[in-house]
Amino acid sequence: MENVKSLNSLSYLKVITQTENVNIEFEDLVEEKVIWYFGKKISSLVYYAKTVLNKEDDKPVCPKCGHSMHKHGYTNPIKVKYTSDNASRPTFILLRKARYACDFCHRTMQMEASKLIDKFKSISLRAKHYILSLLTTEFSMTEIARQATTSVSYVLNVLVNSIDPYNLSKYDNLPKHICIDEVRVINRVCNFICCDAVKGTIIGVLPSNDGKSIIEFFKSSL
Known part of the structure; x- marks a missing residue:
């Protein structure tokens, strides 16, 4: 029992998710x-967790009719990619999201883990921020993908989605020499990218x- 208590303690959650007030409960396994992962077998460290209400006596309110909701099981586990100090053994969290059903209109909803991961995503916010920090270095896309245990297409996807497409230029005037290319991201759409050649x-x-x-x-950059 002492082991279970330590795994579910607030200090342990802070170490794993880098935040204190999260609605996640870890199992002792x-x-x-x-x-x-990304089409290949890798050795990894796997934690098991589920989303819970911040307070056990709280009940969510139906967003459609405003009536109270009751617990209605859990979703299938989502394989959440997390960062790790050991690049050769990445860390994953198998996360089950609590489901709730409305007592009146029977609408269902699931309890999200917004401090850990974006909705409909499978790579944690911390892993995404780690990739963004590597993008500011001189590492190639391939090296960043290797260190983050992701694919090159995902690294490109993070880059494209994290910037304002029409307000990127830090130049008062365009540089004399420009490199232009196309990149293909996860949604299979070709994106235009250009950089200072020097x-x-x-x-x-x-x-x-x-x-x-x-x-x-280019007109907006002139």
């Missing part, structure tokens, strides 16, 4: 196992590669 600094990334958007971007 921690495994080192081989799992499939400094290697990214000037702009656009969500598409159509000529109208590219012309509009």
Whole structure:
């Protein structure tokens, strides 16, 4: 019982999720196992957790009719990629989200873990921030993907989605030499990217590669 208590303590949650007030409860089971990730088998450390209400006596309110809701089981576990000090053994959290059903209209909803992961995503916010920090270095996309145990396409996806496509340029004027290319991200859409050919600094990334958007971007940079 002492082991279970320590695993579910607030200090343990703070170490794992880097925040104190999270609605996550960890189980006492921690495994080192081989799992499939981005199409390949890797040895990883796996934690098991589930979302809970911040207070046990609280009941969520139905967003549709305003009536109280009752617990209605859990979702299938989501494989959440987390950061790890050991790049050769990445860390995952198998997260089950609590489901609730409305007593009046029977609408269902699930309890999200917004401090840990974005809705509909499977890579934690901490892992995404780690990738963003590596993007400010001189590491290549391939090296960043290797260190973060992700794919190159996901690293590109993080880059494209984390910046304002039409307000990127730090230049009063465009540099003399520019490198231009296309990148394909997870949604299979080609994105336009350009950078300073001398400094290697990214000037702009656009969500598409159509000529109208590219012309509009360069006009705004003049």
